[in-house]
Amino acid sequence: MGKSTLRALLVVGGHELRSRLRDGTAPLIALVAPILLATLFGLALGGDDDPPLKATIGVVDLDGGEFPASVQREALNTDELKGVLTFRQYPDEAAARSAVDGGESGAALVFPAGFSEGVGAGRGGQVSVLESPESPLAGVVARSMVDRISALVQARTLAVRASLEAGVPADRVQLFVEENGAAGPALSLVGDPVSGGKVDLAVHYGAGMAVMFAFFVVGTTARSLLTERQNGTLDRMRAAPIPLWTALVGKSAVGFGLALLSMCATWLSSVLIFGASWGDPLGVFPLLLAHVFAATAIVMLVASRAKTDAQADGYTLGVAFVFAFLGGSIVPAYNLPEWLRGVSLITPNGWVSAGLSELAGTGAGPSAVLVPIAVVTGIGLVAGTVALLGFRKGRFA
Amino acid sequence: MTPALVCERLVKRYGDKTVVDRVGFHIDEGEAYGLLGPNGAGKTTTISMLVGLLRPDEGTVRVGGIDVGEDPVAAKRLIGYVPQEIALYPELTARENLRYFGRLYGLPRRELTSRIGEVLDLVGLTDRGDDKVGTYSGGMKRRTNIAVALLHRPRLLILDEPTVGVDPQSRVAILDRVEALVGEGMSLLYTSHYMEEVERVCTRVGIIDRGRVVADGTKRELVAELGGTDRVELTLDGDVTAAAEKLRAVEGVSESVVTGSSSIRLLVAGGRHLLPALLAAIGDAGAVTGVEVVEPDLEAAFLHLTGSTLRD
Known part of the structure; x- marks a missing residue:
């Protein structure tokens, strides 16, 4: 990109930003409205009444050995889960599935026959988790337990194999390993996974408003683009000795920047007002960045199809609200009918919501949101490509 | 001398409809050329292709010897385009509008300030330059619309219906300015519904109808065809x-x-x-x-x- 083109982009962007500040839309839609709504929702619906604070986890013990019993015993003795966790026994997987689907248990663990023996012999084993989207905390707890079990099984398997390699006879290896520190499932579920599993509704609504308002913020740029086309100033810019796409890109960049600012400000307000954590900032920020990119591309796609600025406004409102509803930005996804939950993943909102649940709900690191970031970026790329074709046809670029 | 503008066999189609059909004409350096045609004849579409806003389906446009299709940025630097509508920001003053577009045309800040003063003086708006354009009369808006196109001292001025909706006094003022600019050596392409304006300002005229240039010549040559x-x-x-x-x-x-x-x-x-x-x-x-x-x-x-x- 040449120096003169960059300068032209800055001129267009500066003009757009001044216009947004002058007409008051930037501070109102990017900062005041999302922070105010997120705060009001958080005050009204967040806090201690968070429904998933109790978790009942079903257990199907087809093994009958020491391992499943120890796991339950250790979990119930964990400080963080006292008064929160209840185990319920089921004879088989079908009964457990039925209980989870019916809401009797939030999730279930299935220990297969021969599990303890397999672990003892160094062959490892597999524990299944049955989950329900209506009980996210139970699912988080169950998965955390399986993660710990998995780590223990791997350690135990490794120890047994190492002992065998070292020449310990097979009939003595179990005793040898237990005598040397791998006695049983010393399950420690304290700390991050479980406490982070409490996804406060203040976080949910903060993130939901941020995600939804990103569309509205970019929508003001879309409207401005259409207004400029109607007034002839867009053609006047395009007639200047700069690339035809300068006006479009310069204005879109301002929409993108304001939307990112809006999301970050809402995130910060959520942290400062409610003390709520959205998770690891190194995971949250790229996820928000990807969402702003996708929202910008989707709104620009909408603008490329609109004939007037009023039409662009209407389209943007429609898309923002429908995506917000389907993607769980307004109503948590687990409260939606089952057929709608699948639909949520066609929206960037749904993926951002899922990513933030991982970060804030399980305390996972940035790697946990790589897939949501990739999908949301992909949605943005597809929408952006189609938008560009429309813009060329509609004499925007 | 390189002509200010040469367009050859320009074609623009929308679906099955050909709105500009093999249009060609040229404007010599310092010449004022009028493009006359009824509504829907293809004048504005032709102008959009000349100034690089629209890509022709066929044909070429050269401005000062530069092919608009090959190097649009360089070609557009030579053109001052005055669109048919008032393409200004009503919430800004004339000076602010001029500053914004002047910077888009790459004029350095210091030069721009003095040049804004010059063009405001040229269109007779020095006293009102700091008022918002939204408060202007139709004629004043038109004059500001023209002033924007003059900022970068173009070699070719393209005026698309520059006097639509203005009072007689402003109309005279606009025509006087345009005549003066041509007198100073600027090349001009002028379209208008008003025959008398074209007769007054232009030395050569092209008549466009249903997307085609049906005649091209001096006023004397065209009238002579009537016998x-x-x-x-x-x-x-x-x-x-x-x-x-x-x-x-x-x-x-x-x-x-x-x-x-x-x-x-x-x-x-x-x-x-x-x-x-x-x-x-x-x-x-x-x-x-x-x-x-x-x-x-x-x-x-x-x-x-x-x-x-x-x-x-």
């Missing part, structure tokens, strides 16, 4: 459509068009001698209340070439 044909303006009470139909059948009448609810324009060979026959032909279709026979002019040439009036 001894006069333009006759009739005013009558009655059925003007029926009267125009009857007049068309009179020998010597080459065109007969309704120009208003009580007016008809005719192209007549030997107009004065044919008047009795014309009045007789109208018969009971209407009562003639006025007759004017006009010597061959550009208006008559236009009617002759297109079969329509300019404001159709």
Whole structure:
């Protein structure tokens, strides 16, 4: 990109930003409205009444050995889960599935026959988790337990194999390993996974408003683009000795920047007002960045199809609200009918919501949101490509 | 000397419809060229291709020897484009509008400030330069619209209907400025609905109709094509459509068009001698209340070439 083109982009962007500040839309839609709504929702619906604070986890013990019993015993003795966790026994997987689907248990663990023996012999084993989207905390707890079990099984398997390699006879290896520190499932579920599993509704609504308002913020740029086309100033810019796409890109960049600012400000307000954590900032920020990119591309796609600025406004409102509803930005996804939950993943909102649940709900690191970031970026790329074709046809670029 | 503008065989289609069909003309350095045509003739589409806003399906445009398709940025640097609509920000002052577009044209800040003063003076708006454009009269907006196009001292000024909706005083002021600019050596492409404006400002005229340039030449050359044909303006009470139909059948009448609810324009060979026959032909279709026979002019040439009036 040449120096003169960059300068032209800055001129267009500066003009757009001044216009947004002058007409008051930037501070109102990017900062005041999302922070105010997120705060009001958080005050009204967040806090201690968070429904998933109790978790009942079903257990199907087809093994009958020491391992499943120890796991339950250790979990119930964990400080963080006292008064929160209840185990319920089921004879088989079908009964457990039925209980989870019916809401009797939030999730279930299935220990297969021969599990303890397999672990003892160094062959490892597999524990299944049955989950329900209506009980996210139970699912988080169950998965955390399986993660710990998995780590223990791997350690135990490794120890047994190492002992065998070292020449310990097979009939003595179990005793040898237990005598040397791998006695049983010393399950420690304290700390991050479980406490982070409490996804406060203040976080949910903060993130939901941020995600939804990103569309509205970019929508003001879309409207401005259409207004400029109607007034002839867009053609006047395009007639200047700069690339035809300068006006479009310069204005879109301002929409993108304001939307990112809006999301970050809402995130910060959520942290400062409610003390709520959205998770690891190194995971949250790229996820928000990807969402702003996708929202910008989707709104620009909408603008490329609109004939007037009023039409662009209407389209943007429609898309923002429908995506917000389907993607769980307004109503948590687990409260939606089952057929709608699948639909949520066609929206960037749904993926951002899922990513933030991982970060804030399980305390996972940035790697946990790589897939949501990739999908949301992909949605943005597809929408952006189609938008560009429309813009060329509609004499925007 | 390199012509200011050369366009050759320009074609633009929308679906099956060809709105500009092999349009070609040229403008010499310092020449004022008028493009005349009724609404929908393809003038604005042609201009959009000339200034690089629209990509032609076929044909080429060269501005000062630079191909607009190959190097649009360099070519656009030579053009001052004044669009038909008032393409300004009403919430900004004239000075702010000029500063914004001047910076888009790459004018350095220091030069821009003095140049803004010059163009405001040129269009007679120095005193109102710090007022918001939204508070201006139609004529003042038009003059500011032109001022924006002059900021970067273009070699070719393209004016698309620059006097639409302005008061007579502003219209005169605009034409005076345009004439002065041409006098100083600027090349000009001028489109207008007002024949008298084109006759006053331009030395050469192209007539465009249904997407094609049907004639191109000086006013004298175009009028000469009419031979001894006069333009006759009739005013009558009655059925003007029926009267125009009857007049068309009179020998010597080459065109007969309704120009208003009580007016008809005719192209007549030997107009004065044919008047009795014309009045007789109208018969009971209407009562003639006025007759004017006009010597061959550009208006008559236009009617002759297109079969329509300019404001159709």
